[in-house]
Amino acid sequence: MQNDIITLIPVNVMGKKYDVPQGLTIMKALEYAGYRLTRGCGCRGGVCGACATIYRRKGEYRLQVGLACQAVVEPEIYVLQLPFFPANKALYEIDKVIPDDPNILKLYPELLRCMGCNTCTKSCPMDLEVMNYISAAIGGDYHRVVELSMECVACGLCAARCPAELAPFNIALLIRRMVGRHLIQPSVQLAGRLEEIKSGKYEKELQALKNTDQGEIEKKYQELQATKGASV
Numbered sequence: 001m002q003n004d005i006i007t008l009i010p011v012n013v014m015g016k017k018y019d020v021p022q023g024l025t026i027m028k029a030l031e032y033a034g035y036r037l038t039r040g041c042g043c044r045g046g047v048c049g050a051c052a053t054i055y056r057r058k059g060e061y062r063l064q065v066g067l068a069c070q071a072v073v074e075p076e077i078y079v080l081q082l083p084f085f086p087a088n089k090a091l092y093e094i095d096k097v098i099p100d101d102p103n104i105l106k107l108y109p110e111l112l113r114c115m116g117c118n119t120c121t122k123s124c125p126m127d128l129e130v131m132n133y134i135s136a137a138i139g140g141d142y143h144r145v146v147e148l149s150m151e152c153v154a155c156g157l158c159a160a161r162c163p164a165e166l167a168p169f170n171i172a173l174l175i176r177r178m179v180g181r182h183l184i185q186p187s188v189q190l191a192g193r194l195e196e197i198k199s200g201k202y203e204k205e206l207q208a209l210k211n212t213d214q215g216e217i218e219k220k221y222q223e224l225q226a227t228k229g230a231s232v
Helices: 026-032 101-107 109-113 119-123 130-138 142-149 157-161 168-183 188-198 203-210 214-231
Strands: 008-013 016-021 052-056 063-067 078-081
Touching (some): 008 026, 016 026, 063 157, 101 168, 119 130, 130 142, 142 168
Antiparallel strands (some): 052 063, 052 078
């Protein structure tokens, strides 16, 4: 049997050149090059935001941003990871912070410096409408902020690139917490389900699940997914 041929391409990591297999993500390329990642890595699936990365393609003036676990290496790219970006983060007690303009601007007065340049949206690896939810925050449409920012992974790339030095992801986090605490009524169904759990209603079922063979669980899961697919 003929072995698969691995094509190596040159990449530059923080100023040092390495040859890595074509098609790897930036994170896997770093590990192939010998880096032991103890910071700047997390879920490896694009949902935790820990592996924010800035890179530049050869011959291009524009900086590119992305998550190292998702972005794929290209020949001669220059890579730098940002495992942490020192963005402004206000401290508050959510029970005492009512969702209104004075409170939000007291905690994040820089919100009004937004220039509407859309750099934050262009920098978002999750393709969120960052500028639009910042505009909604300025306009007091807090439910719109929640809707547009819910999938934010707090990677910090919007803050790293904002010329007005905002931290959009932290502003959106504050507003989501405010809305959840003060504007959304508690779910009656949730309260009832929590009482059922506390009373031990599901203990027998949970214990049986713990004692079930992994293969059997996988089989049941596949059957459940097939049933869902058939009902769509």
